[in-house]
Amino acid sequence: MATKVTPISGFQEWLPADRIAEQIVLDTIREVFELHGFASINTRAMETVERLAGQGEDADKEIYGIRRLADPSGAAELGLHFDLTVPFARYVLENAGKLTFPFRRYQIQPAWRGERPQRGRYREFLQADIDIIDVGSLPDHYEAELLLVVADVFARLPIGDYRIHVNDRKICEGFYRGLGIEDVIGTLRVVDKLDKIGADGVRKLLLEAGCTDEQATQCLALAEISTADTGFVDQVRALGVTHELLDEGLAKLAAIIEVANEHAPGVVVADLRIARGLDYYTGTVYETMLEREPGYGSICSGGRYDALATDGKRTFPGVGISIGVSRLLGKLITEEGLTASRETPVAVLVAVNDEESRRDSMRVATALRSRGIPTLVAPKAAKFGKQIQFADRRGIPFVWFTGAGADEKGDQVKDLRSGDQVSADSGSWAPPEADLRPSLVLPESDAT
Amino acid sequence: MATKVTPISGFQEWLPADRIAEQIVLDTIREVFELHGFASINTRAMETVERLAGQGEDADKEIYGIRRLADPSGAAELGLHFDLTVPFARYVLENAGKLTFPFRRYQIQPAWRGERPQRGRYREFLQADIDIIDVGSLPDHYEAELLLVVADVFARLPIGDYRIHVNDRKICEGFYRGLGIEDVIGTLRVVDKLDKIGADGVRKLLLEAGCTDEQATQCLALAEISTADTGFVDQVRALGVTHELLDEGLAKLAAIIEVANEHAPGVVVADLRIARGLDYYTGTVYETMLEREPGYGSICSGGRYDALATDGKRTFPGVGISIGVSRLLGKLITEEGLTASRETPVAVLVAVNDEESRRDSMRVATALRSRGIPTLVAPKAAKFGKQIQFADRRGIPFVWFTGAGADEKGDQVKDLRSGDQVSADSGSWAPPEADLRPSLVLPESDAT
Numbered sequence: 001m002a003t004k005v006t007p008i009s010g011f012q013e014w015l016p017a018d019r020i021a022e023q024i025v026l027d028t029i030r031e032v033f034e035l036h037g038f039a040s041i042n043t044r045a046m047e048t049v050e051r052l053a054g055q056g057e058d059a060d061k062e063i064y065g066i067r068r069l070a071d072p073s074g075a076a077e078l079g080l081h082f083d084l085t086v087p088f089a090r091y092v093l094e095n096a097g098k099l100t101f102p103f104r105r106y107q108i109q110p111a112w113r114g115e116r117p118q119r120g121r122y123r124e125f126l127q128a129d130i131d132i133i134d135v136g137s138l139p140d141h142y143e144a145e146l147l148l149v150v151a152d153v154f155a156r157l158p159i160g161d162y163r164i165h166v167n168d169r170k171i172c173e174g175f176y177r178g179l180g181i182e183d184v185i186g187t188l189r190v191v192d193k194l195d196k197i198g199a200d201g202v203r204k205l206l207l208e209a210g211c212t213d214e215q216a217t218q219c220l221a222l223a224e225i226s227t228a229d230t231g232f233v234d235q236v237r238a239l240g241v242t243h244e245l246l247d248e249g250l251a252k253l254a255a256i257i258e259v260a261n262e263h264a265p266g267v268v269v270a271d272l273r274i275a276r277g278l279d280y281y282t283g284t285v286y287e288t289m290l291e292r293e294p295g296y297g298s299i300c301s302g303g304r305y306d307a308l309a310t311d312g313k314r315t316f317p318g319v320g321i322s323i324g325v326s327r328l329l330g331k332l333i334t335e336e337g338l339t340a341s342r343e344t345p346v347a348v349l350v351a352v353n354d355e356e357s358r359r360d361s362m363r364v365a366t367a368l369r370s371r372g373i374p375t376l377v378a379p380k381a382a383k384f385g386k387q388i389q390f391a392d393r394r395g396i397p398f399v400w401f402t403g404a405g406a407d408e409k410g411d412q413v414k415d416l417r418s419g420d421q422v423s424a425d426s427g428s429w430a431p432p433e434a435d436l437r438p439s440l441v442l443p444e445s446d447a448t
Numbered sequence: 449m450a451t452k453v454t455p456i457s458g459f460q461e462w463l464p465a466d467r468i469a470e471q472i473v474l475d476t477i478r479e480v481f482e483l484h485g486f487a488s489i490n491t492r493a494m495e496t497v498e499r500l501a502g503q504g505e506d507a508d509k510e511i512y513g514i515r516r517l518a519d520p521s522g523a524a525e526l527g528l529h530f531d532l533t534v535p536f537a538r539y540v541l542e543n544a545g546k547l548t549f550p551f552r553r554y555q556i557q558p559a560w561r562g563e564r565p566q567r568g569r570y571r572e573f574l575q576a577d578i579d580i581i582d583v584g585s586l587p588d589h590y591e592a593e594l595l596l597v598v599a600d601v602f603a604r605l606p607i608g609d610y611r612i613h614v615n616d617r618k619i620c621e622g623f624y625r626g627l628g629i630e631d632v633i634g635t636l637r638v639v640d641k642l643d644k645i646g647a648d649g650v651r652k653l654l655l656e657a658g659c660t661d662e663q664a665t666q667c668l669a670l671a672e673i674s675t676a677d678t679g680f681v682d683q684v685r686a687l688g689v690t691h692e693l694l695d696e697g698l699a700k701l702a703a704i705i706e707v708a709n710e711h712a713p714g715v716v717v718a719d720l721r722i723a724r725g726l727d728y729y730t731g732t733v734y735e736t737m738l739e740r741e742p743g744y745g746s747i748c749s750g751g752r753y754d755a756l757a758t759d760g761k762r763t764f765p766g767v768g769i770s771i772g773v774s775r776l777l778g779k780l781i782t783e784e785g786l787t788a789s790r791e792t793p794v795a796v797l798v799a800v801n802d803e804e805s806r807r808d809s810m811r812v813a814t815a816l817r818s819r820g821i822p823t824l825v826a827p828k829a830a831k832f833g834k835q836i837q838f839a840d841r842r843g844i845p846f847v848w849f850t851g852a853g854a855d856e857k858g859d860q861v862k863d864l865r866s867g868d869q870v871s872a873d874s875g876s877w878a879p880p881e882a883d884l885r886p887s888l889v890l891p892e893s894d895a896t
Binding site: 005006007008011012013014015016019020022023034035036038039041042043044045046048049053060061062063064066067068069070072075076078079080090091093094095098099100102104105110112114124139141142148152259262263311343344345346358359362366369372373374375376377380393394 | 453455460462484485486487491494512515517526527528538553558589593596792794807822825828
């Protein structure tokens with residue numbers, strides 16, 4: 001095998017302790033998704049290029065095409081998915097006759113984009129998505145429900161203060177139409193750049209697109225409105241624009257903010273600048289920012305789409321939200337030092353007295369494992385000091401000595417942190433619950 | 449989005465109930481790997497084509513090369529990994545200074561091969577690997593240990609009778625050299641075809657490769673030896689070939705069979721025809737067959753390699769074994785009908801009396817979830833009969849009625865199987881342990 005290793009940028013690979021931290025985060029996300037009644041699906045990594053292309057934004061050229069090395073020429077017919085929504089929509093169409101609607105699914109998988117790697121953006125990244133999809137129509141209450149699922153996830157993780165920023169595209173569309181602007185999607189895309197290019201930049205682009213000075217001023221005024229309660233409604237009304245879609249959007253968003261504030265107070269904010277680039281959103285849109293650095297980018301985004309998929313006869317409306325796991329962990333693990341309490345699942349190392357008695361140590365390990373205690377037998381019958389060092393170096397909290405040892409005093413177990421050593425029976429002893437599995441550990445200078 | 453869905457062959461995508469069965473299998477594998485002290489790593493999907501190519505067999509042309517759609521011309525520099533061993537070796541080289549050796553890792557990820565799909569072979573397939581890797585040298589006892597880990601996994605899954613077939617390449621190499629055969633790798637590859645082309649076919653190829661009739665007869669005689677105990681040693685001796693590597697291999701394999709038979713009786717068989725195609729194995733090799741259809745192919749394979757990775761100065765020997773999850777589930781789920789007891793994690797559906805009291809139902813759901821009970825609120829305040837039907841159709845075992853209902857008799861919970869309905873408190877009620885999560889269900893005509 002080639003000995004030269006060329007690191008490749010844009011990929012997030014963890015050392016074992018950080019990988020365990022990632023696993024704890026993923027297990028928590030999955031647990032909450034399941035508690036809220038979402039069923040898992042996994043889709044293949046590949047979709048047809050025809051299906052991947054043309055999803056809005058200039059994403060097409062970032063798609064990774066796939067060809068067997070044996071067939072290098074010609075255009076790629078398959079590509080790696082760049083999100084989990086496109087494959088989910090295809091899965092729903094392919095299996096519509098076998099699914100029970102409304103269908104609630106979660107999906108935790110990597111996606112790939114051939115973009116320039118930068119902070120918080122990777123060429124391979126893990127997403128954790130939930131969507132609720134139905135046939136024909138979809139009740140509005142799901143749009144509030146997804147927020148509560150995300151709030152439940154984040155309440156169980158040490159991510160620090162965050163806010164889910166919510167808007168409804170109907171508000172923007174109704175407002176723009178009330179102003180006499182016809183290119184709604186184009187205007188949304190320009191306003192979506194507010195964080196990147198500022199109000200002056202947005203005004204310039206709006207004027208170039210044909211807006212009047214008054215229209216541009218009103219669009220910017222709408223985008224500036226942000227309230228933690230339903231106060232945004234009066235602020236929008238005060239701008240004097242009227243349209244029935246605007247009324248509908250304001251009522252929907254107010255209802256969402258009310259439900260969210262009752263069930264997860266302090267988490268959600270109505271923020272009328274949130275647009276999301278993708279064309280398929282038609283109602284609520286979400287973005288989630290860490291309070292300590294909103295400019296890091298959204299760690300959880302999504303929205304409502306009235307026609308994500310259609311088979312010609314039936315239309316499948318849905319609402320979905322996606323936790324950007326890699327982006328979140330790039331902040332928590334890589335930048336802020338979140339990790340796990342040890343680099344191995346092992347709670348107990350069983351020492352080996354000599355190679356002849358390795359089988360005795362194996363029997364102890366089997367007894368402990370049968371009661372759910374992750375256990376390792378020492379690799380060599382080295383001096384006990386070396387075996388203890390082996391455990392200590394990995395953060396394994398307990399070392400077990402079998403009674404066959406030199407002093408024949410029966411089995412004993414040593415807590416490496418306190419140094420305490422006590423007699424123990426492999427059929428009944430268990431470590432404290434907190435030591436059974438590795439846990440998340442924040443660095444001392446905890447920013448959260 | 450395009451409405452036409454073109455199914456693509458060679459990919460294993462599950463409907464929700466079968467996906468839950470897959471999750472239970474994967475959770476079991478992970479749990480056992482962790483109980484035995486393996487730490488998880490995940491590697492990126494892509495490696496350099498330089499690293500992927502030339503790993504033995506004619507696999508190169510099956511590698512999926514990757515190019516951005518924006519850069520369609522020229523040779524691919526990156527490709528999708530076709531197993532988890534090559535990426536693991538690269539990971540070890542890249543992180544050698546930060547890993548603690550001996551390093552025990554498990555890795556459960558998909559891999560990709562652009563081969564013609566057929567029964568048990570997929571273009572995307574899930575593997576669950578464990579490896580133990582060290583610097584310089586590696587104790588032999590790990591080669592028996594890995595068998596016991598696999599036996600522990602399979603003891604917890606309804607896979608039916610199986611046997612792990614074990615050989616040691618040193619036996620073959622020593623035997624061939626003792627016979628005067630010099631092309632050991634070439635001979636191994638020919639003998640590896642025994643299942644496919646039969647003894648006559650192997651003899652023909654061996655003669656074509658320059659073996660004498662006597663050498664070919666002896667190679668075939670060796671390959672026919674298979675014993676569940678250490679009886680194979682005498683059978684090999686009886687063939688009258690001698691070589692020091694042969695002695696070494698026989699002693700090693702006998703020790704493995706003894707340990708395996710003590711800790712996991714009836715699981716392992718010494719089978720001297722097992723060769724494994726890959727060039728990098730240097731000692732023990734494993735293959736695992738389902739007893740009810742050995743011809744289906746190995747569901748768990750691996751072996752010992754003395755130099756999987758080297759950085760020029762140091763060599764990293766290891767031993768590893770890989771469960772072919774997709775192949776196993778192609779048999780258990782697709783062919784034999786293994787599935788989950790329901791298509792959703794949900795244990796309780798909370799009925800909604802009317803849309804005004806949806807928040808009361810949400811509070812009940814929150815209380816149940818806070819105690820780890822997967823709970824769903826009904827999507828619509830339909831007639832109770834319809835809401836019960838909604839639960840029944842998904843296999844949700846319990847429906848909860850809040851006290852705000854017409855008859856004001858307090859909260860009640862109904863078991864849909866028995867029809868029993870009892871008063872309940874959302875702060876303390878819990879379903880029976882067996883109903884809390886979906887479980888694996890075998891079809892009535894259980895072949896296992």
